[in-house]
Amino acid sequence: MSELQRPVVRPRRLRSSAAMRELVAETTLRPAQLVLPMFVREGADEPVPIGSMPGVVQHSRDSLRRAAVEATEAGLRGVMLFGVPESKDPEGFGATDPDGILNVAIADVAAEVGDALVVMGDLCLDEFTDHGHCGVLDADGRVDNDATLARYAEMARAQAAAGAAMVGPSGMMDGQVAVIRAALDEAGHTDTGILAYSAKYASAFYGPFREAVDSSLSGDRRTYQQDGRNARESIREVLLDIEEGADVVMVKPALAYLDVLRRVADTAGELGVPTAAYNISGEYSMLEAAAANGWIDREPAILETLTSIRRAGADIILTYWAVEAARLLR
Template identity: 45%
Template sequence: MYSPSFRFRRLRRTGALRQMMQETHLRAEDFILPLFVEEDITAPVPVASMPGVMRYPESDLGAQVKHAWAQGIRAVLLFGVSTHKDACGTDSWQENGLLARMIRLAKEAVPEMTVISDNCFCEYTDHGHCGVVADDDVDNDKTLRNLQKQVVAAARAGADMIAPSGMMDGMIGAIREALDEAGFSQVPVMSYSTKFASAFYGPFRDAVDSTFKGTRASYQMNPANGREALAESLMDEAEGADILMVKPGLAYLDVLAAIRQHSHLPLAVYQVSGEYAMVKAAAAAGVIDEQAVVMESLLAFKRAGADLIISYHALDAIQWLNQQ
């Protein structure tokens, strides 16, 4: 009878041995928590397609940041839900616009919190596109000029990090130039460097109350293109990005791993609204163990090469980690 000379199961025999041999680990510091802030509301508004996620009034933002800090979150990513929309998203670069106000509120609540500004125009334009629309498409270079104004406004308001999500060509070079010229050379940029035109974003439109119709396929990436995905991130690294990102997460672990193999920069992944909503729906239907599936997914991101994870599960994940 054959007997294997080496047995992998020897090191899986007990819980203590399995913990000793575990290669990939999650920490509270790995997580970035997205928060949605809406103008002109007085109480939190539940996001119907994302159970447990709220759009908060400005008056509640400070309390939410304090709560996140107390739970172990060390970075928040802020999204504004504006009621002052126009064709170019001009409110987003006003000194007292929503973007600037929510950054100041978050920093005042917990000065030690790393406050990250999501820099795009889709929440601030009346058409919902990520920049200036011309000839039924987004004008790349006009959008870059507006983006430069937006990121300087965010930095002046106290943002610790800029996170541009619009997938405009040259956006990192333009942002770095604007920040440096305005005296903010110390502010890092976390680029949405490989962002796909994905069906997984659907619930996010509920979260930001978007009426967007159409497609962003002319500027976000084709989900079929792995080599281009790597090239996008490497281009942003060359232009001066401090952190790279892949969005969405679970369907693009191969892309995450490829970027990790070719770049030594910190690497983030965004576990997006559709990923979150699917887990919540399946758990509510009783067909999966929510905690087990979430933690397995988060470990997959780390195993593929992510250093940072942007996730709506972040607070729950930290609680589960503390219970281990």
């Protein structure tokens, strides 16, 4: 190559060493940006492995407390708790029972770690209803939006009383954030935040999660969760939730909706509201299965996956790899 043909601009200069790549990296991934979802099973004496989610368990109350301490020590700053009750009923009364498994688990973790972790509770009825839907049903078997809101208000008060610093309404009912905010404020829980599952899609990637919570669902949730073909409506949902009092908005799933995540992060960011994304069970299990078969290099793939979610705009990532990723980062 002659002198005249030599490139003057050489982007590779900024990739020449690990130190150089770190110096100019556009996207950061830190343990404090990660939230660990955890399941706690009523009546369990020891952790119960979840077959479709290798490495993830349904905790006992004791192992949940230990896992919360481990998460804190790894540098995480949040956990999201899901309850797996021994019995269910049509209205999910276990969700609002102060002695129900989710509420006692919130109290356990809050007592164990104090303010070192933001203790969040999943605010949805699906784990507690015998039909597996996220709300109560009407006479025709459809989810009754407004009757469900009344149950969500009770659930929010129960979780806040148990010690939740933030509640995560995930049922995609119209008006849920406004009702929950009013219920919390009227009960004196004005400091309890709302992480709103604002853009939650009816996805094929939730399968392993349904094993994790022993879901009773038959049919689907397409009448209330979003249609995966639509992106504009996610912005409408996000703006409604922010207007109703959401402190953080979230996109779920993450990987199949990175374009939506980017739109949501831009919209919410202009209003000063953080955006979260949920790296869900199916996304986790696919990577774990590929790694188990020797098809991909597992640890770099985990960090690449989480970095892609950050790069798309997430300020906070809920992921089952949170503790492991934090250790890899540190």
